[in-house]
Amino acid sequence: MTIEIRKVTGDRKGMARFRRLPWELNKNDPIWAPDLIMDLKKRLCTSSNDSDSP
Numbered sequence: 272m273t274i275e276i277r278k279v280t281g282d283r284k285g286m287a288r289f290r291r292l293p294w295e296l297n298k299n300d301p302i303w304a305p306d307l308i309m310d311l312k313k314r315l316c317t318s319s320n321d322s323d324s325p
Contacts, residue, residue: 290315 279289290311297303 286315 279285290308293305297305
């Protein structure tokens with residue numbers, strides 16, 4: 272598999288593709304346990320992460 276690194280734009284389609292990346296990278300790992308989508312969205316949301324910064 273070839274990996275191309277690109278900046279994720281703020282549009283919904285780009286963010287959705289970025290959130291699905293772990294599933295693509297780990298699809299053949301039988302012991303991989305994915306994050307909950309809701310938790311992943313929360314961690315990636317810039318507005319909610321600003322207040323969590325030290």
